[in-house]
Amino acid sequence: MTGPADTDVPHALDARVVVYSREGCHLCEAAEAMVAEVCADVDATWARVDVDADPALVRRFSDMVPVTFVDGRQHDFFRVTEARLRTALGSS
Template sequence: MDGERARVVLVSRVGCHLCDDGREVVRAVAGARGVTWSEVDVDADPELLRRYSDKVPVVLVDGVERDFGRLDAARLEQALAGRRWWRRRGR
Protein backbone atom coordinates (compact mmCIF):
# COMPACT_ATOMS: atom_id res chain seq x y z
CA MET A 1 0.00 0.00 0.00
CA ASP A 2 1.48 3.30 -1.07
CA GLY A 3 4.63 1.56 -2.27
CA GLU A 4 5.96 0.81 1.20
CA ARG A 5 6.45 -2.74 2.38
CA ALA A 6 3.35 -3.87 4.20
CA ARG A 7 3.83 -5.00 7.76
CA VAL A 8 0.83 -7.35 7.56
CA VAL A 9 0.24 -9.63 4.58
CA LEU A 10 -2.96 -11.58 4.09
CA VAL A 11 -2.48 -14.68 1.95
CA SER A 12 -5.87 -15.52 0.48
CA ARG A 13 -7.68 -17.03 -2.48
CA VAL A 14 -10.54 -15.89 -4.67
CA GLY A 15 -13.88 -17.44 -3.68
CA CYS A 16 -12.78 -18.30 -0.13
CA HIS A 17 -15.39 -17.23 2.45
CA LEU A 18 -12.88 -17.52 5.31
CA CYS A 19 -10.61 -15.20 3.33
CA ASP A 20 -13.43 -12.67 3.00
CA ASP A 21 -13.98 -12.81 6.77
CA GLY A 22 -10.24 -12.65 7.43
CA ARG A 23 -9.85 -9.62 5.19
CA GLU A 24 -12.31 -7.74 7.39
CA VAL A 25 -10.37 -8.71 10.54
CA VAL A 26 -7.09 -7.53 9.01
CA ARG A 27 -8.66 -4.35 7.64
CA ALA A 28 -10.15 -3.46 11.04
CA VAL A 29 -7.10 -4.24 13.19
CA ALA A 30 -4.51 -2.77 10.82
CA GLY A 31 -6.68 0.29 10.24
CA ALA A 32 -7.14 0.90 13.96
CA ARG A 33 -3.39 0.64 14.54
CA GLY A 34 -2.36 2.59 11.43
CA VAL A 35 -0.43 -0.41 10.11
CA THR A 36 0.11 -1.05 6.42
CA TRP A 37 -1.22 -4.29 5.00
CA SER A 38 -1.50 -6.01 1.66
CA GLU A 39 -3.13 -9.08 0.23
CA VAL A 40 -1.67 -11.73 -2.06
CA ASP A 41 -3.38 -14.52 -3.96
CA VAL A 42 -2.02 -17.91 -2.90
CA ASP A 43 -2.85 -19.37 -6.32
CA ALA A 44 -0.76 -16.77 -8.16
CA ASP A 45 2.56 -17.78 -6.60
CA PRO A 46 3.88 -21.37 -6.70
CA GLU A 47 5.84 -20.98 -3.45
CA LEU A 48 2.89 -19.52 -1.54
CA LEU A 49 0.68 -22.26 -2.98
CA ARG A 50 3.10 -24.93 -1.79
CA ARG A 51 3.34 -23.46 1.71
CA TYR A 52 -0.17 -22.23 2.41
CA SER A 53 -2.71 -23.80 0.04
CA ASP A 54 -4.56 -25.77 2.73
CA LYS A 55 -4.26 -23.05 5.39
CA VAL A 56 -5.71 -19.92 3.76
CA PRO A 57 -6.35 -17.37 4.88
CA VAL A 58 -2.93 -16.88 6.46
CA VAL A 59 -1.67 -13.73 8.16
CA LEU A 60 2.02 -12.87 8.08
CA VAL A 61 3.30 -10.13 10.37
CA ASP A 62 6.76 -8.86 9.54
CA GLY A 63 7.18 -11.96 7.35
CA VAL A 64 6.26 -14.46 10.08
CA GLU A 65 3.13 -16.62 9.95
CA ARG A 66 0.96 -15.55 12.88
CA ASP A 67 -2.53 -16.95 12.20
CA PHE A 68 -4.51 -18.99 9.69
CA GLY A 69 -8.00 -20.28 9.02
CA ARG A 70 -10.51 -18.36 11.12
CA LEU A 71 -8.51 -15.24 11.81
CA ASP A 72 -8.79 -13.70 15.25
CA ALA A 73 -8.51 -9.97 15.90
CA ALA A 74 -6.99 -10.49 19.36
CA ARG A 75 -4.23 -12.72 18.00
CA LEU A 76 -3.43 -10.15 15.31
CA GLU A 77 -3.36 -7.40 17.94
CA GLN A 78 -0.93 -9.48 20.02
CA ALA A 79 1.29 -10.12 17.00
CA LEU A 80 1.40 -6.42 16.15
CA ALA A 81 2.24 -5.60 19.77
CA GLY A 82 5.15 -8.02 19.61
CA ARG A 83 3.68 -10.52 22.03
CA ARG A 84 4.09 -14.19 21.35
CA TRP A 85 1.17 -16.55 21.18
CA TRP A 86 0.81 -20.20 20.53
CA ARG A 87 -2.12 -21.44 18.60
CA ARG A 88 -3.69 -24.59 19.99
CA ARG A 89 -4.00 -27.56 17.69
CA GLY A 90 -7.43 -28.24 16.30
CA ARG A 91 -8.48 -24.64 16.39
Protein backbone atom coordinates in the same frame (compact mmCIF):
# COMPACT_ATOMS: atom_id res chain seq x y z
CA MET B 1 3.24 -21.49 14.49
CA THR B 2 6.45 -19.69 13.74
CA GLY B 3 9.77 -21.13 12.79
CA PRO B 4 12.87 -20.52 10.70
CA ALA B 5 11.17 -21.60 7.46
CA ASP B 6 8.59 -18.84 7.85
CA THR B 7 11.06 -16.29 6.54
CA ASP B 8 11.21 -18.15 3.19
CA VAL B 9 7.80 -16.78 2.21
CA PRO B 10 7.82 -13.69 0.01
CA HIS B 11 6.02 -10.74 1.58
CA ALA B 12 4.09 -8.04 -0.21
CA LEU B 13 5.12 -4.43 -0.27
CA ASP B 14 6.83 -4.45 3.14
CA ALA B 15 3.42 -4.40 4.82
CA ARG B 16 3.32 -5.24 8.53
CA VAL B 17 0.49 -7.71 7.94
CA VAL B 18 0.22 -9.93 4.88
CA VAL B 19 -2.79 -12.14 4.22
CA TYR B 20 -2.21 -15.01 1.79
CA SER B 21 -5.61 -15.89 0.39
CA ARG B 22 -7.55 -16.82 -2.72
CA GLU B 23 -10.65 -15.64 -4.53
CA GLY B 24 -13.93 -17.24 -3.51
CA CYS B 25 -12.72 -18.27 -0.05
CA HIS B 26 -15.17 -17.18 2.68
CA LEU B 27 -12.56 -17.62 5.44
CA CYS B 28 -10.18 -15.43 3.43
CA GLU B 29 -12.80 -12.72 3.09
CA ALA B 30 -13.47 -12.77 6.85
CA ALA B 31 -9.74 -12.69 7.66
CA GLU B 32 -9.12 -9.81 5.27
CA ALA B 33 -12.00 -7.82 6.77
CA MET B 34 -10.66 -8.33 10.31
CA VAL B 35 -7.10 -7.45 9.26
CA ALA B 36 -8.31 -4.33 7.45
CA GLU B 37 -10.31 -3.19 10.49
CA VAL B 38 -7.53 -3.75 13.01
CA CYS B 39 -4.80 -2.30 10.78
CA ALA B 40 -6.87 0.82 10.13
CA ASP B 41 -7.43 1.22 13.85
CA VAL B 42 -3.75 0.89 14.79
CA ASP B 43 -2.37 2.59 11.66
CA ALA B 44 -0.56 -0.50 10.38
CA THR B 45 -0.07 -1.43 6.76
CA TRP B 46 -1.44 -4.64 5.29
CA ALA B 47 -1.52 -6.40 1.94
CA ARG B 48 -3.31 -9.30 0.33
CA VAL B 49 -1.44 -11.87 -1.76
CA ASP B 50 -3.38 -14.21 -4.04
CA VAL B 51 -1.72 -17.59 -3.57
CA ASP B 52 -3.17 -18.84 -6.85
CA ALA B 53 -1.09 -16.28 -8.76
CA ASP B 54 2.16 -18.01 -7.80
CA PRO B 55 2.73 -21.79 -8.17
CA ALA B 56 5.26 -21.73 -5.31
CA LEU B 57 2.66 -20.25 -2.98
CA VAL B 58 0.07 -22.81 -4.11
CA ARG B 59 2.55 -25.57 -3.24
CA ARG B 60 3.43 -23.95 0.08
CA PHE B 61 -0.08 -23.18 1.31
CA SER B 62 -2.32 -25.50 -0.74
CA ASP B 63 -5.77 -25.29 0.89
CA MET B 64 -4.42 -23.91 4.18
CA VAL B 65 -5.61 -20.37 3.50
CA PRO B 66 -5.93 -17.76 4.67
CA VAL B 67 -2.48 -17.54 6.22
CA THR B 68 -1.62 -14.34 8.05
CA PHE B 69 1.91 -13.05 8.60
CA VAL B 70 2.83 -10.22 10.95
CA ASP B 71 6.23 -8.58 10.57
CA GLY B 72 7.40 -11.43 8.34
CA ARG B 73 6.47 -14.25 10.71
CA GLN B 74 3.52 -16.59 10.41
CA HIS B 75 0.85 -15.44 12.82
CA ASP B 76 -2.31 -17.43 12.07
CA PHE B 77 -4.13 -19.52 9.53
CA PHE B 78 -7.82 -20.05 8.76
CA ARG B 79 -9.15 -17.46 11.23
CA VAL B 80 -7.89 -14.12 12.52
CA THR B 81 -8.62 -13.26 16.13
CA GLU B 82 -8.87 -9.53 16.75
CA ALA B 83 -7.27 -9.56 20.21
CA ARG B 84 -4.41 -11.77 19.08
CA LEU B 85 -3.72 -9.58 16.04
CA ARG B 86 -3.82 -6.41 18.14
CA THR B 87 -1.33 -7.95 20.56
CA ALA B 88 0.98 -8.94 17.70
CA LEU B 89 0.81 -5.38 16.39
CA GLY B 90 1.57 -3.99 19.83
CA SER B 91 -1.79 -2.46 20.68
CA SER B 92 -4.19 -4.42 22.81
